[in-house]
Amino acid sequence: MILYNSLGQTKQEFIPHTAGKVNMYTCGPTVYHFAHIGNLRTYIMEDVLEKYLRFAGYDVKRVMNITDVGHLSSDADTGEDKMLKGAKREHKTVMEIAKFYTDAFFEDCKKLNIKRPDVVEPATNCIDEFIHMVSVLLEKGYAYIAGGNVYFDTSKLDNYYVFGNMNEDDLAVGVRDSVEEDNNKRNKADFVLWFTKSKFDSQELKWESPWGVGYPGWHIECSAISCKHNGEYLDIHCGGIDNAFPHHTNEIAQSEAYLGHKWCKYWFHVLHLNDARGKMSKSKGDFLTVSLLESKGYNPLVYRLFCLQSHYRKPLTFSYDSLDNAAIAYDKLIKKISTLSPDGEPDMEAAKPYLNEFNDALGNDLNTSLGLTAVYSVLKGNISDATKLYLIGEFDKVLSLDLTKAQENKSENPVNEEVELLIAQRTEARKNKDWATADAIRDKLKEMKVVVEDTKDGIKWHFEN
Numbered sequence: 001m002i003l004y005n006s007l008g009q010t011k012q013e014f015i016p017h018t019a020g021k022v023n024m025y026t027c028g029p030t031v032y033h034f035a036h037i038g039n040l041r042t043y044i045m046e047d048v049l050e051k052y053l054r055f056a057g058y059d060v061k062r063v064m065n066i067t068d069v070g071h072l073s074s075d076a077d078t079g080e081d082k083m084l085k086g087a088k089r090e091h092k093t094v095m096e097i098a099k100f101y102t103d104a105f106f107e108d109c110k111k112l113n114i115k116r117p118d119v120v121e122p123a124t125n126c127i128d129e130f131i132h133m134v135s136v137l138l139e140k141g142y143a144y145i146a147g148g149n150v151y152f153d154t155s156k157l158d159n160y161y162v163f164g165n166m167n168e169d170d171l172a173v174g175v176r177d178s179v180e181e182d183n184n185k186r187n188k189a190d191f192v193l194w195f196t197k198s199k200f201d202s203q204e205l206k207w208e209s210p211w212g213v214g215y216p217g218w219h220i221e222c223s224a225i226s227c228k229h230n231g232e233y234l235d236i237h238c239g240g241i242d243n244a245f246p247h248h249t250n251e252i253a254q255s256e257a258y259l260g261h262k263w264c265k266y267w268f269h270v271l272h273l274n275d276a277r278g279k280m281s282k283s284k285g286d287f288l289t290v291s292l293l294e295s296k297g298y299n300p301l302v303y304r305l306f307c308l309q310s311h312y313r314k315p316l317t318f319s320y321d322s323l324d325n326a327a328i329a330y331d332k333l334i335k336k337i338s339t340l341s342p343d344g345e346p347d348m349e350a351a352k353p354y355l356n357e358f359n360d361a362l363g364n365d366l367n368t369s370l371g372l373t374a375v376y377s378v379l380k381g382n383i384s385d386a387t388k389l390y391l392i393g394e395f396d397k398v399l400s401l402d403l404t405k406a407q408e409n410k411s412e413n414p415v416n417e418e419v420e421l422l423i424a425q426r427t428e429a430r431k432n433k434d435w436a437t438a439d440a441i442r443d444k445l446k447e448m449k450v451v452v453e454d455t456k457d458g459i460k461w462h463f464e465n
């Protein structure tokens with residue numbers, strides 16, 4: 001597989017550390033609110049990546065954290081803890097908020113056919129691991145204590161700005177709320193590993209540590225959780241592009257300082273979801289959630305299709321008009337597939353060129369829009385219905401658009417069974433030249449809005465559009 005790597009900013013051949021195995025890490029949600037569909041774009045594309053790697057034969061272990069402590073309003077270590085903000089807003093405890101929004105996140109994922117990662121680890125489960133990592137960083141001289149907090153010293157690294165095109169001024173990007181300069185920092189880019197002093201005394205969750213009672217910084221969570229479950233060598237780290245700096249940059253700094261060697265080979269970043277005004281987020285404009293889309297009558301999988309129609313490395317512009325277009329395309333596609341007859345065995349030889357087309361698309365930096373084109377090639381192809389259904393079923397292991405679900409339901413659905421039975425009786429009646437019965441059945445099918453077609457592959461039917 002060829003993948004664009006943010007480290008080096010080039011397309012590279014994907015070669016995992018251990019042949020056949022892929023260690024994959026995803027920054028999970030900060031569970032203080034519902035997920036915005038802009039964030040969910042990232043999780044959809046990461047899901048496609050994971051499923052394609054499995055499709056290509058890799059044994060994938062995917063780990064994701066749940067941030068339930070330590071993520072401050074600004075990614076640059078200032079402001080209030082987002083979890084605490086959420087708890088105050090809803091007059092609940094931080095842990096109640098965490099539980100509620102973690103469940104809500106996975107509900108949304110389920111609706112979007114996003115697979116749950118193999119390991120899901122809340123940050124509050126790993127306090128010992130964070131403390132251990134911070135202690136080692138202090139011992140090795142990569143960290144210092146100032147004003148009660150423990151900081152990472154970015155000046156100890158030869159190349160802190162690993163993603164190249166970022167600089168200290170970009171720190172402002174991560175700063176969304178009003179910010180006060182932290183005078184404890186020796187260098188502007190230094191970041192907090194462990195807080196004991198914060199201007200917000202009401203921080204709810206605190207733990208004992210060698211540096212006093214406090215709580216972890218956000219960045220250390222991902223480094224420690226990845227090392228805990230993926231070991232010392234990570235193959236792919238994924239996330240939204242807005243996390244490349246400072247979050248991922250800080251993860252690399254502290255992980256490599258801690259481990260003493262290179263940590264993660266490939267960095268996969270998904271671009272923003274925009275609207276006409278720019279990047280969409282919780283704090284700007286409509287707070288777009290999966291539930292909101294559902295309340296407007298959209299199938300969540302239409303949003304998944306909408307995301308798959310574009311390349312993950314391009315910003316995607318959201319509008320209801322474009323979502324409507326995706327809905328029409330989805331409907332047509334499902335209807336077309338539902339007319340295919342599942343009878344017979346797939347022809348594996350005939351399937352090969354179509355599998356190659358799909359592999360060429362996804363294997364080339366996850367080109368999902370060409371992957372969708374491969375579905376249309378199959379539908380147009382001069383191959384049997386059984387082969388078409390086989391191929392679309394294979395592609396859907398990666399695309400996860402429930403493309404063959406209508407087909408599978410057909411035989412399980414009692415209405416469909418009734419239709420099948422009526423068609424069989426009509427055929428029988430026509431064979432016996434019992435035109436009265438055949439006509440009566442035809443009228444009954446018409447009443448049920450069933451369209452029957454005689455094709456070279458036999459009789460096919462579908463419900464009226």
Ligand SMILES: [Zn+2]
Pocket residue numbers: 026027028222247251
């Ligand atoms: Zn992270």
